[in-house]
Every structure is written in C-alpha cells, then in structure tokens.
Amino acid sequence: MSKTIFITGTSTGLGKLTAIHFANQGWQVAATMRSPEKETALTAYPNIRIFKLDVTDVTQVQQATEAAIAAFGKIDVVVNNAGIGVYGPLEFAADAVIDQQFAVNVHGPINVIRAFLPHFRTNKGGMFINISSFMGVTTAVPTGSLYNMSKFALEGLTEGLYYELKPFNIQLRLIEQGGSNGNNFKENIVWTTHPAITDYDPMVNKVKALMDNADPSLRDDPQVIVDEIYALATGKNQQFRTLIGNMGKNLMAMRNSLPIEEYLEKIAANFN
Ligand SMILES: NC(=O)c1ccc[n+]([C@@H]2O[C@H](COP(=O)([O-])OP(=O)(O)OC[C@H]3O[C@@H](n4cnc5c(N)ncnc54)[C@H](OP(=O)(O)O)[C@@H]3O)[C@@H](O)[C@H]2O)c1
Incomplete structure (x- = not known):
C-alpha cells in the first residue's frame, strides 16, 4: 500500500x-497551501489532494488535518515546510512583524504537530520532518536575528520533542538547508525599516547585496533538498539533523573550529 x-x-x-517528487514516486500527497484556488500545477496529479491551510490558523489546521486523514485513511509523514523570513534591524520591527515571524515559522509547526499527534499515537508511529535552515544552527549575517530566532526555536522544539515522542514511535527530523534556487523566499522577505533613521543602511545594503549576488556554488539545487526529504521519509537517511549545502557546511565548520567570540568577530568583520 x-x-x-x-x-x-x-x-x-x-x-x-x-x-511533485513524492507524487512521482507513487506516494499519496496531501498538499496544503493558503490559496488552493490559484493552484494549477499540483492539480494535474491524481495522487495529490490539495487542502487549504494557513499554518497560523488553528481552526484551519484542525480542518485540514481531519480532511486529509479522512481522504487518505492514514498519514505517514508530515513536512513542516511553510516559512517566511523577517529581516532588518530589530530596533525597527513592529510587534506584529515579530509575532508574524514566530507565528509562521514556530507556532505554525506547533499547530500542525499538535493536530497530528492523536493520529500518530493511535497509529503507533509517524514522522515529522521540520524544514529549518543553517540559520537554525548558526548565525551568518546582521539583521537576521528574528529569522535566526525562529529557526533556532524550531530546532529546540524538534530536539525537545524527540524524547517526548520516542515512546510512541514518532520520529523527528530536521532539514537544515542553505539558500536554494527556484523559490520565492527572498522576494517574500519582510524587511523592517524606519522612515528617518539611516544608521543601519550600510549594513542592510551589504546583507541585501549578499543575498542578491550569492556565489552560485553556494546555492543549493532544490532537488538535492527534496532527495534528502525523500531519504528521511523512506528511512534511507536516519540522521536527526541533515545539513545541506556548502553555505551551511562552511559556516558550521568554521563555527565548530573556533571559540564563539572569534566566530562572531569573523562574521561581523564581513559587514563593517
Ligand atoms: N530559500 C531559502 O533561501 C531558504 C533557506 C533555508 C531555509 N528555508 C526554509 O525553507 C522553507 C521553504 O521555503 P522556500 O525556500 O520554498 O520559500 P518560498 O518559495 O517562499 O515558500 C514558502 C512557502 O510557505 C508558504 N507560507 C508562508 N506563510 C504561510 C502560512 N502562514 N501558512 C501556510 N503557508 C505559508 C508560502 O505560501 P504562500 O504562497 O501562500 O505565501 C510558500 O508556499 C521555509 O521554511 C524556509 O524558511 C529557505
């Protein structure tokens, strides 16, 4: 089956x-999104069912979970992929924007995990794959503190839950990807700004330039990430954390080889 x-x-x-990858491999797919009425590609696959889901809306999470379980009978793997980036000086971040960063990247996965736990406990098994980032295990740029916060929190949540869910044979996995191609992440970043204060502008401009002109060899082919998600779902990869891409691997090698004070100064020097 x-x-x-x-x-x-x-x-x-x-x-x-x-x-698409899981559908092509013969899996049944509950594909969720905020605006299903706009979708045209996934609708072509007979083994993909689309459900409306904003991860910050607990009622919608409950409804989508119940509808997917009713449609397929059993869900084996849940991927918490939805995410946004809030960047810019913390000083200028409105409370609503801070809450939004946390709501989508942390509270969203919490909502989804909580909705699936009764199903997974009843089934005596299941897997949550949480899409983090290398920004979930290390810092890399100024003005990324809120995004760092959200992914560090997702990592802590996932690691803490490992112990709690192990007795029920519920697995937890983390993907720590770097910047990849073929997504709208950069375009969707919410930048915090101030109409009058320009003190942070040189720093912000350097971060934006870094994002715009990233060395292509440091950007991941998204298919590599998808293949790792598939390897986790099928048990071929049993790592708790899967760090993907040269950007994250280079940074982690540096972080692990230096005292934290030296690491922080080395990163800061890129933006002076
Ligand atoms: N791209 C990168 O550089 C990068 C690096 C490391 C980690 N990541 C992580 O990878 C994951 C996927 O991002 P991506 O690169 O594929 O970027 P993306 O193209 O911007 O995709 C993000 C997805 O999240 C959805 N989303 C946003 N807010 C949502 C909400 N409240 N409820 C439900 N869905 C929501 C978006 O849907 P809408 O179309 O409705 O907005 C979109 O489908 C994210 O968790 C991101 O943090 C990305």
Whole structure:
C-alpha cells in the first residue's frame, strides 16, 4: 500500500517540488497551501489532494488535518515546510512583524504537530520532518536575528520533542538547508525599516547585496533538498539533523573550529 505525506506551504518553492517528487514516486500527497484556488500545477496529479491551510490558523489546521486523514485513511509523514523570513534591524520591527515571524515559522509547526499527534499515537508511529535552515544552527549575517530566532526555536522544539515522542514511535527530523534556487523566499522577505533613521543602511545594503549576488556554488539545487526529504521519509537517511549545502557546511565548520567570540568577530568583520 502506498504511503501518504502531508506538506505545508506547497504553493511554491521547496514545498511544491517536494509534493511533485513524492507524487512521482507513487506516494499519496496531501498538499496544503493558503490559496488552493490559484493552484494549477499540483492539480494535474491524481495522487495529490490539495487542502487549504494557513499554518497560523488553528481552526484551519484542525480542518485540514481531519480532511486529509479522512481522504487518505492514514498519514505517514508530515513536512513542516511553510516559512517566511523577517529581516532588518530589530530596533525597527513592529510587534506584529515579530509575532508574524514566530507565528509562521514556530507556532505554525506547533499547530500542525499538535493536530497530528492523536493520529500518530493511535497509529503507533509517524514522522515529522521540520524544514529549518543553517540559520537554525548558526548565525551568518546582521539583521537576521528574528529569522535566526525562529529557526533556532524550531530546532529546540524538534530536539525537545524527540524524547517526548520516542515512546510512541514518532520520529523527528530536521532539514537544515542553505539558500536554494527556484523559490520565492527572498522576494517574500519582510524587511523592517524606519522612515528617518539611516544608521543601519550600510549594513542592510551589504546583507541585501549578499543575498542578491550569492556565489552560485553556494546555492543549493532544490532537488538535492527534496532527495534528502525523500531519504528521511523512506528511512534511507536516519540522521536527526541533515545539513545541506556548502553555505551551511562552511559556516558550521568554521563555527565548530573556533571559540564563539572569534566566530562572531569573523562574521561581523564581513559587514563593517
Ligand atoms: N530559500 C531559502 O533561501 C531558504 C533557506 C533555508 C531555509 N528555508 C526554509 O525553507 C522553507 C521553504 O521555503 P522556500 O525556500 O520554498 O520559500 P518560498 O518559495 O517562499 O515558500 C514558502 C512557502 O510557505 C508558504 N507560507 C508562508 N506563510 C504561510 C502560512 N502562514 N501558512 C501556510 N503557508 C505559508 C508560502 O505560501 P504562500 O504562497 O501562500 O505565501 C510558500 O508556499 C521555509 O521554511 C524556509 O524558511 C529557505
């Protein structure tokens, strides 16, 4: 019998590619997104069902979870992929924007995990794959503190839950990807700004230039990430954390080889 995967944020980028890959491998796919009425690609697959889901809306999470379980009978793997980036000086971040960063990247996965736990406990098994980032395990740029916060929190949540869910045979996995191609992440970044204060501008401009002109060899082929998600779902990769891409690997090698004070100064020097 084919297995079923439930994925959040499948309207674009990694979520969409993951849905298509699993469908092509014969899995049944519950592809969720905020605006299903706009979807045209995933609708072509007979083994993909689309469900409306904004991960910050607890009622919608409950409804989508119940509808997917009713449609497929059993869900084997849940991928918490939906995410946004809030960048810019913390000093200028409105409370609503801070809350939004946390709501989508942390509280969203919490909502989805909580909705699936009764199903997974009843089934005596299941897997949550949480899409983090190398920004979930290290810092890399100024003005990324809120995004760092959200992914560090997702990492802590996932690691803490490992112990709690192990007795129920519920697995937890983390993907720590770097910048990749074929997504809308950069375009969707919410930048915090101030109409009058320009003190942070040189720093912000350097971060934006870094994002715009990233060395192509440091950007991941999204198919590599999708393949790792597939390897996790099928048990071929049993690592708790899967760090993908040269950007994250280079930074982690540096971080692990230096005292934290030296690491911080080395990163800061790129933006002076
Ligand atoms: N691209 C990178 O550089 C990068 C690097 C490391 C980690 N990541 C992580 O990878 C994951 C996928 O991002 P991506 O690169 O594929 O970027 P993307 O193309 O911007 O995709 C993000 C997805 O999340 C969805 N989303 C946003 N807010 C949502 C909400 N409240 N409820 C449900 N869905 C929501 C978006 O849907 P809408 O179309 O409705 O907005 C979209 O489908 C994210 O968790 C991101 O943090 C990305």
